[in-house]
Amino acid sequence: MEQEEIQVLILITTVIVLILAVTLIFFFFYFQQKKTAYLIKQRETQQQFEEEITKSKLEIQEQALQNISWEIHDNVGQLLSVAKMQLNILQLNVPEEQQSKIQETGDIVGKSLQELRGLAKSLNPDTIKNKGLIESIKLEIDRFNRLNFINAFLKISDKPFNLSNEKEIILFRILQEFSNNTLKYSKAKNLVIELNYTNNQLEIYAEDDGVGFDINDKSKHQGIGLLNMKSRATLIGGKIDLKSAENKGTKLHISCPK
């Protein structure tokens, strides 16, 4: 081949190779950009959808709890009040030796009434809205202490601030779930709940000294509502961490942004 021909050949090869390379690169990058953007959008839609579902589940749950709470307060509560009144009236008409027994029964009915009202309050989302998170937890702690088989205690750091109603209800329900587990399964003697307010975060620690459980045993997660707690916490942008081991108690840590 002539020198000149070789040179032209090289030039043409170089140009073709270059054009091919650049076209391919831009094509692939463009294609992949579109694809990735589409996938991300799809993932976001899916997430939004799941969030909506969790939200409506919670709403339904809160509504149901409110109905139960009204029912307890207005229906069962009223009936017990009437029963107590009837007992008081009855007390006047019975012989002396039976009065103390009736008095005792009246007291039990009164106590039941008080417990039911406490329960109604703790179930009703309006209580949390009106009283706020700290007050509601205090009420709940008092209720536990009245049961007389656990020592519940609440610690609150300086400078507490208010969170939105939605956040407070969700945090309260998570703590309620945890405490109910403690009462039902843990056989714990002590339950400590700590609210630690920092600059832009609320850190909640809840701890019991009960029998604990194997955190790696996934079958238990459903029973204690761990998934439920997690999806609720995600809804308010919080993080949840549950630690437990057999015979070593259970610790819950929630961090929720302001």
Place this chain on the structure above:
Amino acid sequence: MIFKYGYIVIYVIILSVGLFHFKKYKHSFLLKMWLYFLIYSFLTECITRYIVEIYRVRTITLNNTWFILNVLFYMFFYLHNIKNLVRKRLIISLSSVFILMNIIMSFYMDYTKEYFVYSNIIGQFFIVLSIMIYFVEVLKSEIILTIQKSLIFWISLGVLIFNIGLLPVFVIGELIDWQGIFKYIILSMNILMATSFITGFIVSKKEFNT
């Protein structure tokens, strides 16, 4: 004239734009290293030009050193940009082959008197491969969405065009005695690469230059 001093002018332009936009990438160790490498390349270009013009001797040792360091630098550059372990290992193997090849070649050729043309061709091919490996990783990740705002993409594009474009002419270079079209292609590839680098300096954003 343009073939003698053109490259120095190109380097001066790249480095001026690069230093002007230095704050966009000064937080990134790799990109700073890359700038230092450009400065080293610029110095090599100046010194070889000076020696050739004043003392009329060839500067093969300096050129060979630059060839080898150039390949090894870009291997190192992509090794640190890639996260996937298999791909990292691939690049490490490529660099090992390249180093081994140069050691073997130095037994048969005089490092100070002959250009290591074949090792250079293989080196360019390896750089192209490393960039491809990097691109594969980028294409599979979410970085792809903002890739045009990252300086590394424009560096890769420039270096890829430069090395792919030079491969044919280097392979057949001996036949045309490294003259004629060879000089034009080298100059145009340098200009293309510089354009890509400068585009990168200008369009890249600080938050994407990590």
